[in-house]
Amino acid sequence: MNTLKKTYDVVVVGGGPGGIPAAIAAARRGAKVLLVEKNGYLGGNLAIGLPLLGYLDKNGIQVTGGFAQELVDTLMERNACYGHSRCPMHNSVTLYNHEEFKLVAFEKCLDAGVEILLHTEVVDVEVENGAIKNLILFGKGFRIEVESKIIIDATGDGDVGFLAGARFQKGQKGTGVLQPPTLMFTLGNVNLEKFHQFITDDPDQMVLWDNSEIGSDYNPEHIQSTQNHVFVGLRKMFSELRAKGELPVDRDTFIYINSLIPGEVNVNSTRHLNVDGSNVFDLTRAEIEGHFQIPKLVDTLKKHAPGFEDCYITRIFPTIGIRETRRFSGIKELTEDRIVAGDIPEDTVALGSYIIDIHDGNGAGTIIKRLEKAYGIPYGCLVSKDIRNLMFSGRCISMDAVVLSSARVMPTCMAIGEAAGVGASVAVNKDINAADVDSLEVAKILRDNGAILNYS
Ligand SMILES: Cc1cc2nc3c(=O)[nH]c(=O)nc-3n(C[C@H](O)[C@H](O)[C@H](O)COP(=O)(O)OP(=O)(O)OC[C@H]3O[C@@H](n4cnc5c(N)ncnc54)[C@H](O)[C@@H]3O)c2cc1C
Structure with a gap:
C-alpha cells in the first residue's frame, strides 16, 4: 500500500461542531493544524438540518459566545441565519441555512490556515510510552502516518480514543441504554x-x-x-x-x-x-x-x-444523526449534580445551560428537565486521563450520561471545541502535556476572543 508520512503540531479528527472550532482556534494561535474528516464536507451534525439550540439559557441570558457566535454573525451577514430567539421549551432557537454553513466552514478553516483532509478516516493509532506516536489515516488506497504533538478527538464517537485504548463509558447509569439515532x-x-x-x-x-x-x-x-x-x-x-x-x-x-x-x-x-x-x-x-x-x-x-x-x-440527509455513544475518562469528569447546582468552577473553559433532554433508546418517550442557570465545563474534561497527548472535544468528553444530554447541543460543543483548540495550542507553544496546561491561561485567551465564561 502507498504510505505517506506527515507531521503537525495539532491534528483534529472529526470536522463537526467539536472539531471545526478546535482546528480554527489552534491554527489562529500559530499551530500547524490538520483537520481530518471522513465525509466530503465539513459540519458533522451542523450539516444535517438541525437548529442550533442553547445559545441562551432559560432566563434569556447568552451563555455561548466566541467562535460559536462569530459563526452566527457571519451567517447573519449573508442572510443565512435568523439569530437567537427565546423558546419556552428549548431556551433558545437559532435557525440557519445548512448549505451556506458548509461554505462558511471551509472559508473559516482555510482563512485560519487549517489544512483540511476530507474522505479520510482514522484506522489505527500507535501508542508508545502512554502517548500517541502515530495516527494511521486511510483514504482512497493511501495509508497516511501522522505524527502530532497533540491530537484532538472530535469524532463524536471517540474513535481515536477507542483505537488508542483510552477508557470510556456508554449509556445511562444502571441500564447502559443509549439515546436513539434519527435520520433527518x-x-x-x-x-x-x-x-x-x-x-x-x-x-x-x-x-x-x-x-x-x-x-x-x-x-x-x-x-x-x-x-x-x-x-x-x-x-x-x-x-x-x-x-x-x-x-x-x-x-x-x-x-x-x-x-x-x-x-x-x-x-x-x-x-x-x-x-x-x-x-x-x-x-x-x-x-x-x-x-x-x-x-x-x-x-x-x-x-x-x-x-x-x-x-x-x-x-x-447523507448521514444518520447519532445522539450518544462513548464518553471518555478525563482528568476531570462533569456530573449531573454539578450542572443541576449551576456550578461554575475556576477551571471552567465553556458554559452550558441547555435542558436535560434524554430521548429513550428503547421506548417512545423523552425526559425533559430545564436547568435554572448555566454550569461550567472544566478544562480537565477535555484532557484524556490515559493518553498524554490526546484531548477530546464535542460529545465524547468526560461527563456522565445526564450531562451529555445537555452539553451535546451544538453551540456548547463549539465552545468546548474552541477551548480544546486553545488548550492544545498552549501545550504546543510551551512544549508541555495537555494535562499541564494552566486552565486559567486558556480561559483568559478564550475570554479575549469573546467566549462567555461568567454567568450572572
Ligand atoms: C437527531 C439529533 C438531533 C439533535 N438535535 C439537536 C438540536 O436540535 N440542536 C443542537 O444544537 N444539537 C442537537 N443534537 C446534538 C448535536 O447534533 C450533537 O451532539 C453534536 O453534533 C456533537 O458534535 P460532535 O462534533 O461531537 O459530533 P458530530 O456532529 O457527530 O461530528 C463528528 C464529525 O466527525 C467525523 N468523523 C467521525 N468518525 C470519524 C473518523 N473515524 N475519522 C474521520 N472523521 C470522523 C464525522 O463525519 C463528523 O463530521 C442532535 C443530535 C442528533 C443526533
Whole structure:
C-alpha cells in the first residue's frame, strides 16, 4: 500500500461542531493544524438540518459566545441565519441555512490556515510510552502516518480514543441504554399557515409530557409568533394512531424545524431503537431502517396533518444523526449534580445551560428537565486521563450520561471545541502535556476572543 508520512503540531479528527472550532482556534494561535474528516464536507451534525439550540439559557441570558457566535454573525451577514430567539421549551432557537454553513466552514478553516483532509478516516493509532506516536489515516488506497504533538478527538464517537485504548463509558447509569439515532429529512410544499391554524383550533396537539418542565407559553401562539421556531407536538395525534397500530415510528411526538426556505421544514422524527452508533452493523441497520421509515411517516403526515397534504421529500440527509455513544475518562469528569447546582468552577473553559433532554433508546418517550442557570465545563474534561497527548472535544468528553444530554447541543460543543483548540495550542507553544496546561491561561485567551465564561 502507498504510505505517506506527515507531521503537525495539532491534528483534529472529526470536522463537526467539536472539531471545526478546535482546528480554527489552534491554527489562529500559530499551530500547524490538520483537520481530518471522513465525509466530503465539513459540519458533522451542523450539516444535517438541525437548529442550533442553547445559545441562551432559560432566563434569556447568552451563555455561548466566541467562535460559536462569530459563526452566527457571519451567517447573519449573508442572510443565512435568523439569530437567537427565546423558546419556552428549548431556551433558545437559532435557525440557519445548512448549505451556506458548509461554505462558511471551509472559508473559516482555510482563512485560519487549517489544512483540511476530507474522505479520510482514522484506522489505527500507535501508542508508545502512554502517548500517541502515530495516527494511521486511510483514504482512497493511501495509508497516511501522522505524527502530532497533540491530537484532538472530535469524532463524536471517540474513535481515536477507542483505537488508542483510552477508557470510556456508554449509556445511562444502571441500564447502559443509549439515546436513539434519527435520520433527518426535509419536506417541501408544506402549508405552514394551515398547519398553524390546525394547532390553534386544537391546542391539545401541543400538550407534551409532564408540562411542568416546559413553559406553558410553548403553545401555538409561540409557534406562530416567530419564523425562528422548532415545533414539538402532535402527541395527541401520534397516541391515537399508535393505539390503532397506524404509527410507523417508535416515538410519541413529531418535531419539525422551520427552514429559512419558505414551504420547507426539516423533520427530526424517525427513531431507531437499540442502536449503538459506534457499531457499524447497528449503524447500517439504522440507516436502512430510516430510509424505509421516512416515506411511511410522510404518508401518515399527508393523511392526518392539515397543511402537509401536498408535501414531498426534497432531501434525506447523507448521514444518520447519532445522539450518544462513548464518553471518555478525563482528568476531570462533569456530573449531573454539578450542572443541576449551576456550578461554575475556576477551571471552567465553556458554559452550558441547555435542558436535560434524554430521548429513550428503547421506548417512545423523552425526559425533559430545564436547568435554572448555566454550569461550567472544566478544562480537565477535555484532557484524556490515559493518553498524554490526546484531548477530546464535542460529545465524547468526560461527563456522565445526564450531562451529555445537555452539553451535546451544538453551540456548547463549539465552545468546548474552541477551548480544546486553545488548550492544545498552549501545550504546543510551551512544549508541555495537555494535562499541564494552566486552565486559567486558556480561559483568559478564550475570554479575549469573546467566549462567555461568567454567568450572572
Ligand atoms: C437527531 C439529533 C438531533 C439533535 N438535535 C439537536 C438540536 O436540535 N440542536 C443542537 O444544537 N444539537 C442537537 N443534537 C446534538 C448535536 O447534533 C450533537 O451532539 C453534536 O453534533 C456533537 O458534535 P460532535 O462534533 O461531537 O459530533 P458530530 O456532529 O457527530 O461530528 C463528528 C464529525 O466527525 C467525523 N468523523 C467521525 N468518525 C470519524 C473518523 N473515524 N475519522 C474521520 N472523521 C470522523 C464525522 O463525519 C463528523 O463530521 C442532535 C443530535 C442528533 C443526533
